Amino acid sequence: MAEQEVQNGGAEKAVPAVEFTAVKPQLLVEAPKANDAVQFYKSVFGAEEVGRTNHPKRKAEQETPLILSAELKLAGSIILVSDILADDSSAPIKTGGMGGVVLCLETQDVDAAIAKAVSAGGVAEGEIAEGDGACCGGRVGKVKDPFGFVWLVSSPPTKKECDDVVEA
Amino acid sequence: MAEQEVQNGGAEKAVPAVEFTAVKPQLLVEAPKANDAVQFYKSVFGAEEVGRTNHPKRKAEQETPLILSAELKLAGSIILVSDILADDSSAPIKTGGMGGVVLCLETQDVDAAIAKAVSAGGVAEGEIAEGDGACCGGRVGKVKDPFGFVWLVSSPPTKKECDDVVEA
Numbered sequence: 001m002a003e004q005e006v007q008n009g010g011a012e013k014a015v016p017a018v019e020f021t022a023v024k025p026q027l028l029v030e031a032p033k034a035n036d037a038v039q040f041y042k043s044v045f046g047a048e049e050v051g052r053t054n055h056p057k058r059k060a061e062q063e064t065p066l067i068l069s070a071e072l073k074l075a076g077s078i079i080l081v082s083d084i085l086a087d088d089s090s091a092p093i094k095t096g097g098m099g100g101v102v103l104c105l106e107t108q109d110v111d112a113a114i115a116k117a118v119s120a121g122g123v124a125e126g127e128i129a130e131g132d133g134a135c136c137g138g139r140v141g142k143v144k145d146p147f148g149f150v151w152l153v154s155s156p157p158t159k160k161e162c163d164d165v166v167e168a
Numbered sequence: 169m170a171e172q173e174v175q176n177g178g179a180e181k182a183v184p185a186v187e188f189t190a191v192k193p194q195l196l197v198e199a200p201k202a203n204d205a206v207q208f209y210k211s212v213f214g215a216e217e218v219g220r221t222n223h224p225k226r227k228a229e230q231e232t233p234l235i236l237s238a239e240l241k242l243a244g245s246i247i248l249v250s251d252i253l254a255d256d257s258s259a260p261i262k263t264g265g266m267g268g269v270v271l272c273l274e275t276q277d278v279d280a281a282i283a284k285a286v287s288a289g290g291v292a293e294g295e296i297a298e299g300d301g302a303c304c305g306g307r308v309g310k311v312k313d314p315f316g317f318v319w320l321v322s323s324p325p326t327k328k329e330c331d332d333v334v335e336a
Contacts, residue, residue, distance in 0.1 A: 020213060020243035025193040025271060029315050037315045044288045044313075045188060045273065045281075075188035075273065077245060101269035101317065103193060105213065105243065113213075120212045145212075147197050147205045149269065 018113045021156055022106040024078045026069070031083035034067040038081050047072040047079070055083065080104060102150040110139040113153045121146040186281045189324055190274040192246045194237070199251035202235040206249050215240040215247070223251065248272060270318040278307040281321045289314040 029037045041047040050073050054065035066083040084100075107113050110128055118124050128141035140154040197205045209215040218241050222233035234251040252268075275281050278296055286292050296309035308322040 017214065023243045023245045023247065025269065027315070027317055033315055037313070040288060040313060040315070044285050044290070046185065075191045077191045079191065079271075101193065101271070103247075103269070117212050120208060122212070145205070145208060147195070147201060147208070149195055 018107055018109050018116060020105055020107045020113070022078070022104075024071075024080050024104045024106075026080040026082060026102050026104050026152065028082055028084040028100045028102065031066050031085045032064060034070065034081050034083040035064065038067070038070045038072065041072055041074065041079075041081070045074055047074040049073075050078070102152055104152045104154060106154055106156045108155060110141050110153050110155055114141045114143050117143045117145065117151070117153075122151075125150070186275055186277050186284060188273055188275045188281070190246070190272075192239075192248050192272045192274075194248040194250060194270050194272050194320065196250055196252040196268045196270065199234050199253045200232060202238065202249050202251040203232065206235070206238045206240065209240055209242065209247075209249070213242055215242040217241075218246070270320055272320045272322060274322055274324045276323060278309050278321050278323055282309045282311050285311045285313065285319070285321075290319075293318070 027037065038047075038049060038052075042049060049070060051069075051071040053068045053070075055068045066085075068082060070081045072079050072081060105113070114122075114124055114128060122143040122145045125142040125144055128139055130139055138155040140152060142150060142152055144150050195205065206215075206217060206220075210217065217238060219237075219239040221236045221238075223236045234253075236250060238249045240247050240249060273281070282290075282292055282296060290311040290313045293310045293312055296307055298307055306323040308320060310318060310320055312318050
């Protein structure tokens, strides 16, 4: 496939190609309803829950822990369902109490992927951070593309990072 | 997997199980920028365009036809990119000029899938219609789940229905 010109582009050819291993829609549910949403998708769409990570900061405070990311297998694909707090400054998008959808894109090279998107007109939001990303990755960055869509770019989950995954 | 109780549920057990064959995030781009978005995802994320259907109603009117649905293969998954008009009453969601994401869910039994979602608390929006669905399906219905997410439920594309797919 030939390299295409993109708006604000031109610099991206200097950046090496980045391989992506998965793209997963992440449904951001007004907390604490993510668990209800998971049950709905299991019951109504026959989704299978294949993993869940709870929000570490909330574990001690909440009777029912908030869901950082529940991974559902639906029609052969993976979708993620997460609790989101209206006042959470680390939330992927401001939903104003409404549900929102972002796209999680997995790659071994988060920095290069973000850089390439920015060079083509995307806007990086926040710093690339280690830790408890909703995609369950090691490094997680966020970029809004020129069309308004938010991509969470993360390194794939490793066993260690997902040790606190619980079965539903 | 055991059947789960869901909020407003109870009636769904009377509805037979529905098989889903695919779930695809559909990115709704403010018209006429969908083609730019496709080029961005190809250039920046290495997406491969595997199909495109233009908006039939706009073909004659527009120099560059609007995209009803471009199908991109990205990291082994399919994402859809579509032009959306602010004043299009048949648009899957009102985006107010901003990008939005809906989820396309393919099944042979659109009616049963919608009925099951409604019986569990979802709200059907509009009628199930034949024709030029953005998912390129035969029958397309729309349901908003209790958490605010819009699902476009469609029957899988057939060769005949996608005869006007053009290569980019």
